[in-house]
Each structure stands twice: as structure tokens, then as C-alpha cells.
Amino acid sequence: MTLNIIVTAKQVMDPETPATAYRVDREKKRVDSDPSARIAPVINGFDENGVEAALRIKDALKDVKVTVLSAGAAFTMDVMKKALSMGSDEMVLVQDPALENISDSTITAKVLAAAVKKIGSFDLIITGRQASDWDNAQVPLGLAELLGVPCIPLTRKVDVKDRQVVCERVTGNVHEVISAQLPAVVTVSNELGTPRYPTLRNIMAAARKQPTIWSLGDLGLSAAALAPKLKMLDLFIPKKQSQCEMITGEDEADAGKNLALKLREAKLV
């Protein structure tokens, strides 16, 4: 029997955008990169780890279908298709103007839960631990609550065996192996390992695949069902005033020595 895995993947502003290229619209409460810097969006890094986790299960078990799911107001298809080029089977995009710049996780989780229900059967949902834009780390937990299934967050290894998901995770100094009955939600972190590069064969296959696109109406979601629970009052780039004292010397070694003397003078060592 085919194991159905859904991986959620969010299109985000590249988190490697240099600090100087961040632009904030304080009225609209939105963050963008400076258009002149021409920085392309990316799939949230932790979500790429999620795609990788799903594909590793597919490599091991063979009879696995991986569906990538995303929600947003607009998508850059070349960016999103990377998840297919890596080897995923299908893609479902919930695309609706009402999903513009959503920072309230309750809304995103409700939309994704409705999409999961419309997709139909699923055995495992894999998500990144958090999205690198709003850093909320709440959608996967909410998704598990809304779907009434177990959730294992922050894992670094995900295996499926006998209708169980078995995960490794490390929090602090504790190393754990946790299992849950399927269906379940699992979140992965960067420790899972580097996502694979798309192979030429998969890139060609992905080029022929058309994502399924649904609106909120297709999911039967009304505006009232998506009422926000949080309100952003302000959004800004914090000002930093450098007060760094640069320590120098005759050469680099001398600067190192002077740094030690300075720290002693300041009673720090």
C-alpha cells in the first residue's frame, strides 16, 4: 500500500539577504528585500530539509508518494518547482490574494489543514521546524491539533516502520528516539542534513508536472473562518549603534596581546 507523505513548503524571502538590503513597509507591516538587489525568493530552508526527509523515506520504502503543499498569495514557480526537481511526486498550491503577507500562524494552519483534508488520505506530514520569515514555529503544531494527530517536533532523522513513524531528536543534552502511530505530523531541523541537489532526470520530470492550484473558496474556507487572533502593531528594523573599540598593535599577534590587556583592564578576565 502506498505511503502518502505531504511535505509543507513555504516560499520566503532569502534569509541570506544582506542586512543592508532589508526593507520594511511599516504601514503594510511587511518585509521585502531591496528590489535593486534582485534577490530571488527561496523555499524555506527547513522545508527543504523536510522534502529531503520525505525523499529518504521514499528511497528506503519505494512505494511512497510525496506531495508538496504550500499556501500563499503568489508563487515564483521556478522556485517552488525545486521541491519537485528534488524528486517529489506532486505539488498542491493554495493560492489566494487573501493569503498575502500572513504572519498569524492560526490562519496558515487552518488553510493547510483544509488543504490536507481536500487532498484526502495522508500517512505522514513533514514540515520544517519554522519558516525563516516570521519564525513562528507554530503551523506544524497547529496542523497536528486541527487534524487530531500526534506531532513530533524538531527531529533530525525520520523513519517509517510498521505504521509507526520513528524519529530521532536532540534537545539540549538529551538524545531521544520517539515513535508515534501514523498518521502523524513531524517537523525537521537543519541537523537532518543537506537537501539533495535535483538530478537532470528529475528536473526534466518536474518541468512536465503541473501543480494543482486551489483558492480558499475551493477549500470551502470563508473569510470569517480565517479571522486573525493576533494583530501586528508595529514592524521595524532595530537600530544598532556601534560602540566597538578596535584593538590594534604592531602586528596581528600584538593586537591579540593588547586585547588580553584591555580585557584585564576592564576586569573581564
Place this chain on the structure above:
Amino acid sequence: MADRQGVLVIGEVANGKLNPSSTEMLAHGRKLADSLKEPLSIALLGQDLGAAPKEAIAFGADKVHAVTDPLLKEYQVDAYLAAITKVAQQHTPRVVLLAKGPIGSEVGPRLAFRLDTAVIQDCLEVRIDAEKKLVGNRPVYGGNCMATITSLGEPMMAIVRPKTGDPLARNDSRHGEVVAFSPRLEASVIKSRVVERVEKAQEGVRLEDAAIVVSGGRGLGSAAPFTNEIKDLADLLGAAIGASRAVVDSGWISHDHQVGLTGKTIAPNLYIMVGISGASQHMAGCSAAKVIVAINRDSDAVIFNDARYGVAGDWKKVLPAFIQQIRAMK
């Protein structure tokens, strides 16, 4: 709608003692409760809470919900959630606070969904505004931006980052009430199982508690300095060793050394950073460091905006001389 009142902290207890982050949450909660002129309570969960309820009162709680059940012996998210949900439904707090960490970050959002409200994640600061609304300030976009967020749901909830405030001075003569709460949990609520659990012995100083931290980043060029120069310096200063996400991802050092948004939050008196550029997501884990010292080859590195003292130079030349001088002064 229930008449909501008071601030409820979801506390954490380990070995019959209150977790340090819970004492910090009590200080945040005390401030909110005082602005609301309403009581501060804390829910403590376990099979045996030991001295923790008394400690919680000494650190500022007016009331302790002592939630005990055999299924709460070890932390298990489904059992904790079921118990906390019952406490929150029965006592209808206006505000719920949790500490960011393995427990709060997992329980907080799920509790919010269960109560049909939302939680403000990762706050550095929380306050009550003139309309008695909870307002939180939090970093977003990897710490590159800050957002001020208010709660529209009930109860209003926040997850607060540890080390963003000091606990109140312990006062064992403070008065407070301890109320036993039995959630009568059924084993069927538990949906995930810990198959294996290994606690790695702490080597040297715990990163989160260290007064001095020495960290290395990609600029070190390889894993070797973590067992040589960085380790020598840390040993000399009695410091803990930290690392940037980049070097953890490269496998140069284990994840438990990672400082930052997706690693540990530290608050040392002195933070020495070698070969770390100072990306926002790293700085998100050390914003409470009192004095930052940066050694970086790139004189334009953003870390020099956050550092108090800096050396622009090759660590291979700077660090040995620095270590030698520190040793000479001992």
C-alpha cells in the same frame, strides 16, 4: 464568555525544583499581574513536585496549581497538554505565559490551538497596554526585524525567551496559596512514545549558564581549532564553548554547542567570538551577552556593530598571542 482574570505561568519542574526559566517567567508574570492589578498563578506539573510550589511562591506567585498525576512523572507532551488545558479551562486566566524551550515551544502553540486562541512567539519583552491587552515585542526574519504584536484571542498568550529578565529576589516569607489539582488523565491521551532517551553527560560548563563563552564560526576554516585554540582558551577562562550554525551544519562540532535562533540562548558576562560574522540568527541567541569581543579577519564584518571590543585580523595570529597573554596574567 468567561470572566477572565489573572496571569497564569506554565512552570517547569525538574527533580523537585523549579526550573530557572520558570523563575524568570514569574518575574515577567508579576509585572503583568501588577499592571492588571490581578493575581499571578503558576501551574506546576509532575508526579511529585517536591519543594517547587514553595519556591514558586518565594519567587512571586500568589497561587500555585499543583497538578499531579502518575502520567506526569516524565514530560510527555500529550499528557502535559491535556492537564494544562484542564487547568486553563477551569481557571480562565486572562494571560498565559510560557518559557521558550523544549517544553514551552511545544506546549504553547498546541495549547493555543486547543483553546482557540493564539500565542505570541519568542517575546523579548511583554507588557499590558491601556486596554488591558497583552503586547509582545519579538524578533522576526531571523532577527533582522522586530515586530510588536498584540493578542486578539482569549486567553492572551505569550512564549517568552529565557534570559530576557532577572528572577525576583527569593523571599521565603512571601504568602501564597497552593491548590492541588488532579487532572485524572487517561493513558489513551498519550499519542507518542519515547523509545529511547540518553542524557549526554555535561562536559565542562553548561553553555546556557556560563559566565564566559568562547565561540567559533566558519572563519576558523576547519574543525581542528575547536579541540585546540578554542578549547585551550575556554579551559583557561573556565568558559563554555559555543558555535555558529554554519559550523554545526558542517559537522565541526556537535549541535549542543550551537548558539542562535535555532540553537541555545546564552547570557554570559563575556562572549568571545572568533571567526563569526554576526548574522542576525546567531545574534538572536546572544543578545543578552554583556560584553562581546570579536576577532574577525573582515574589518567590515557586521559583528563589529554588536561587539564592544574587536580585533580585525587573522585568528591564527591573534588568538595564540591572546591566549599566551591571558595565561601570563593568571
